[in-house]
Amino acid sequence: MQRVKIWDAFVRLNHWLMVALVVALWWTAEQGEMERHLQLAGILGGLIVARILWGLFGSESARFSRFVKGPAAVVEHFKELGQGQYQPGNTHNAAGGWAVVALLLVLLVQFTTGLFADDEIFFSGPLASAVSGDLSDFLTGIHKDNFNVLIAVVVLHVVAIILYRLRGINLVAAMIHGKREGVAAPRLVNAWWAIIAAAALATAFYFFIN
Template identity: 55%
Template structure:
């Protein structure tokens, strides 16, 4: 057995912060704590933008070029799972890569529409004054409906993780400690080059500070 580190600290911290923040955003919105909801949105936006940047300049395993593959690769991945031929990878698998992208896009839509959303009573998004009332209403509707899309994607993501675990492919622990275990002793030869995750966290911190400063 060979143990290979595949995820840097930024990706791991980012992943679990996203889980906590999505839960926090749902709770603050349902309770009417809109100031905290907006602050959480700034942090969420900073993490997403930092993740997008990290997808081009970060660790090899975190780059979009490493895990975004075409439809044929996705189909072949499911065939391998069906036939019991699938091998553990040093990044997201072909299906998981598109799941990650869909979640990012859904959250970007949620944050983008939230900037212009309004409840017509006490709270307006920080950029709501820039658009007409009809546009505010439209974007607010999208903001509310997109929550269900996020539920669906995240739900499928969780079900997939459970499904992989049931067939003997564990994904969760690697996102905690960063390591994946391979049966092939030569796995170290294909270990991804990792960047120091501190840089990703610094990028997110700078973006969050800027968003809070200009949006407060």
């Protein structure tokens, strides 16, 4: 069957950069390298905002309106998957769409709360002094607890990828080369617009935070 491109270059690049940055942010926090942690957080913040904007105005397959479905669609998807009748389309499936939204929201909460976080020893976010000490402590707590939520979402994401692979559906390959067989080609917007916007946002956040 003919392979068509379903994921533009920005979606794929953004995906793998986020993976690398989350790992790097965890490592720098564990090692107490908070200056580097802040630098990387600024870049991640730019990528998050750019992906959200691309989900509103970008390529058809990347738009939230294309893959965020109601509960009935999610149930139907799992029913088809369980019966071996599911065939991948040219965007995220109904369950995967909600996984994307959940991951972006958790990352956005992590980034935003980090701006106000203050451990009162080694680290103080760039906006910590703009709020009261009690509010900063509250947001610091969310920042720490939300990381556990992020880990849970990531683990669920990985488990889902493995389960789909056991069903003969390779989700990772499509996110590498961007192509899938036997589906209609979605309308793709020039990814350079998103890449330039993401670079600009990442640079702006980088200098704002640091």
